[in-house]
Amino acid sequence: MLTTAVADVINSDGTRERLVGSSRRTLNPAQRASLQPGEVPVAGPGHAEITVLNAAKVRGQVVMALASSRPICAQCRKAIELADAKAIEHAKERQ
């Protein structure tokens, strides 16, 4: 029903951040309140995975790995592969 995706990214200066996006256009207040230092909320349309990939592109960041709260669909998986990032699979899907 609602998907959250996180992407570990590297900035051009070598520092690391974690982008957090949702299948909703934006994170809700509870999600924002639970963000940890180094976690950056991002917004945008589309699947949560696409939102974080797009945000990383706009911010000039390299995506190292991306994880999602739900199984990743084929289109998102392809987008992650094109970004040369590692898709972290949903635990149930790995079994």
Place this chain on the structure above:
Amino acid sequence: MQKPLNMQKNGSNFSNRSLESKLEELPHPHRLAFAASCCERAFPNYVVFSQQAHWGGPATLRASLNTVWDFIEDSSGALADLAELVQKAQAATPDLDDFSTSEVDLQAAAAQEAAFMVRLLLQFCQDNQLSYAMRITTFARDTIDMYVQTIEKLDPADPELDREIAQHPLMVEEIGKQEDDLLRLTQIKTRAGFQDFRRHATNPERSNIGLIPNQQQS
């Protein structure tokens, strides 16, 4: 004129604790009426989504809301078909991954939250736990929060984001309506009072994010 807002870190602009303590003092039918009124302001969001996406069941959610209002007016009666209404409302809840294009995703999220609110309201009829009402108000604020961020093109990482959203007219209006509803409800003592409140709460001019469904299609 709105009262000064009590800012909360999480973006809520009037204290959840204050709302909860006010609701605690009210009997179940009054609490239900408060929650139903919040749902009524979210329901047009669902109708607008359904009209745009050609998906969903506004009549299903409308029937649920009507059933709850009937129950509020005469809570001595049994609540018929509650499980069936919950099941139908669940089936009418959009999955955001199915409506992810920029033309409809915002409306889909608002509709999903409206459906969540109605499902919680149905459960609240059966189980007088205040947490249901609190979750309903949270979803109402979440929808406005998302809509305001989007239409105002706010930076999601802006440290002042919560404050900006809390001060937006849409959020101020919703909080004002919740406070107004609470005040009205504290004065209701009769069935006629609930009927009057129902007329006041149903069919709002516009939704909690300012949307107005197309009358011909709704």
